[in-house]
Amino acid sequence: MSQITVYRAKEIITMDPNQPRATHVAVMDGKILAVGGADCADQWGTAVHDDSLSDAVLMPGFVEGHSHMMAGAIWDYAYAGYHDRIDPDGKLWKGMTDIEAVVERLSDQANALPAGQPLVAWGFDPIFLPTERLNRNHLDQISKDRPVAVMYSNFHLMCVNTRALELASYSAETNVEGVLRGPDGALTGELQEMAAMMPVMRRLGIDFRGLSQTAPAIRSFGKVCTRAGVTTATDLFATIEESDIDTLTRVTREASFPIRLVPTLGAIGAQPEEIAARALHLKTFNHDKLRLGAVKLMTDGSIQGWTARVKWPGYVGGQPNGIWNTPPETIFDLCEVMQKNAVQMHIHTNGDEASEVSIAALEAASRKHPWPNSRHVLQHCQMMGRDQFRACAALGICTNLFANHIWYFGDQHAALTLGEDRAERMDAVRSALDEGVRVAIHSDAPVTPMGPLFTAWCAVTRETMTGRILGEAQRISVSEALYAITLGAAYTLKMDHEIGSIETGKKADFAVLAEDPTKAKCLKDVAVLGTVINGVQHLL
Amino acid sequence: MSQPRLPLTVISGYLGAGKTTLINRLLSEPHGQQLMVLVNDFGAINIDADLLVSAEKDTLLLSNGCVCCTIGGDLFMAVADALDRTPRPEHLIIEASGVAEPSKIANVALAEPDLRYAGIVTLADALNYRALAHDPLVGEQVKGQVRAADIVLLSKGSDQALLLELAVLANAPAMALSDDISVSELLLELNPDKAPDIAAHTHPAYTSWSAQEPREFSRARLLEKLESRPSGLYRLKGRLLGPDGGLELHVVGAQISVSACEQPSIGKLVGIGPKQSLSQDAIAQWWA
Structure with a gap:
């Protein structure tokens, strides 16, 4: 007979109306054997009692019904967005709420790269920075020698520095829709839509196909x-x-x-x-x-x-x-x-x-x-x-x-x-x-x-x-x-x-939380401690 | 530049407009060029078995050197792949999706230094176009494809009133695409060196014109001349004598490109347009 493990939690929110709350869940073969109190699995034989999650609140593992795999590998590029974000390894990247902050952060990132290697960033959104449009002069402050490209969050626009413009042979003579010019007629560095972005992406080796699969x-x-x-x-x-x-x-x-x-x-x-x-x-x-x-x-x-x-x-x-x-x-x-x-x-x-x-x-x-x-x-x-x-x-x-x-x-x-x-x-x-x-x-x-x-x-x-x-x-x-x-x-x-x-017969998939979201002061601030899938813990 | 620029033609049109039929014809006509054709799917691509060398999931290889590939997830990356292909194809043809804005695709040929703009061809279906143009859901997108065209080809019959309407909307020549005409002659690269010396050939559907030109042109004078070209001229290509080396010109629809080249021994020009929009006289008078 397979091992039975009974996990004790501070609270278990089951989403099962027959038993909305519990303190213990018994797991066998990666599935939920029983839910209830400390004795919930006693009928099934000898169980190992595990208190490793006893300070946590368990919920059924969350289900994200609309996401994209590139949410992971996009972090291969530098983050340039307005909002705080956490990367796959748990590092918090503070949001950049003005262009100076973007330049400062990306300069740090660029300095950590080998000479000549392009710096590519993602997540910039001009809708939140309405005062000044990002342009190549800003990005030239990051580097004059290495190509710099900042991809906007909608993936339809990017801004690049002078070096990147040169690589794509964009010059004062360029007259192409989507290759933007300022009031003085000079290129601003902003490129709109894929046709204008592709010559730069090709030369900087940006290929989103590699971000999935x-x-x-x-x-x-x-x-x-x-x-x-x-x-x-x-x-x-x-x-x-x-x-x-x-x-x-x-x-x-x-x-x-x-x-x-x-x-x-x-x-x-x-x-x-x-x-x-x-x-x-x-x-x-x-x-x-x-x-x-x-x-x-x-x-x-x-x-x-x-x-x-x-x-x-x-x-x-x-x-x-x-x-x-x-x-x-x-x-x-x-x-x-x-x-x-x-x-x-x-x-x-x-x-x-x-x-x-x-x-x-x-x-x-x-x-x-x-x-x-x-x-x-x-x-x-x-x-x-x-x-x-x-x-x-x-x-x-x-x-x-x-x-x-x-x-x-x-x-x-x-x-x-x-x-x-x-x-x-x-x-x-x-x-x-x-x-x-x-x-x-x-x-x-x-x-x-x-x-x-x-x-x-x-x-x-x-x-x-x-x-x-x-x-x-x-x-x-x-x-x-x-x-x-x-x-x-x-x-x-x-x-x-x-x-x-969380009910008998289902997969032992849990979200491991620091507090009870139904009682928390602010739902969005409830800390996630990790997950359990098929009874296997993935704690942060 | 190590390799010549790759000409890019976009074939546009709503569902059922005849894009695939046109592509089938381009792939099988004996034009001698190694085309690479990017299509949305192989569903209606119909290659004569004698011409087919191999057929894999996303690539058809033809004995005449042409290749047909599906676009896959990302059109522009597929274009980049075409540029990196060895040997590089001689002409890239893209079948736009039925609702694509063709200028958003063709624009890459103006942006990318390794590509050369070779036109937007929009197909319209003589039987359904009018209804589609008035459709509350797709009408604007259908008309947008015509507006973007450098040439409009009417499939499934001829309709003079409709041709006129399309030509006005597109501000470009429009012609019926009958079964007996060579589409490669109209759409693929013209070769000034192989063209007859002057206006010697006649064609049922096109006016094609060529000339030898001993006069010398400055860039400014050439551009000024091109501004007044006949509206029915779809494409014009050639090399002319210039004051400091030669001038190479490519004209497709509204797009004009003039660049420096080696001084030719004599200037040569070749142009083409639909017969009903362009007469020999008009083009000869213009250039004279």
């Missing part, structure tokens, strides 16, 4: 998750070549790999039938910590980039409607074919026109190929109103809402993109729950940092960066938020029978 990138992503208390996380738009499968299966099988990884295949680059076949083929490689088989569809762009497809009355600044990254008729084709082949879909929808088209496509698909438990998931759902949530409830469509946006971009949405009233009802988790929709909430890491407790706090308080409460009517309770980051997200991944609550 390599063994170090996968392991690094695992570390990011552990720091956030996450034991199951998605890589939601994976490019998985046949040659990547071996690495992916090998690394996720490593005993030290701390999460169940759910990569969803980006639905591009082939006809729908081939994509479905590919997803089903990938599914054959699944094991306990690797869950392939779903796909991700793109539809529109982003609201803060004015590229989301929004319904009337459109953007408050009068910008033209956004763009489709996938034509609506292809969205319909993909939905039909995936549904026919029983391939679960995660569908990116920021604007309300994109969610409207996606719901219509899913409804059409479900009429042709009924699949009652399909659990397709609309992702982001930032502008969905009660009407669309009702339609989702009727069709069994799940929604995973981008709660972190409220804090990070809520003020911008009210002032610049959607205007006051629609910003107040963005990311409407309350409406979704009230209309009976299955709900998860997410970070979209690395777009915003992974941290389900922070995400939960956003949905509970709806506080923005300036301290404003954006849409009080859409607040949810702490227990609803905790459900969303555990069982709610597990449901969207079709894993709620295995994970998401």
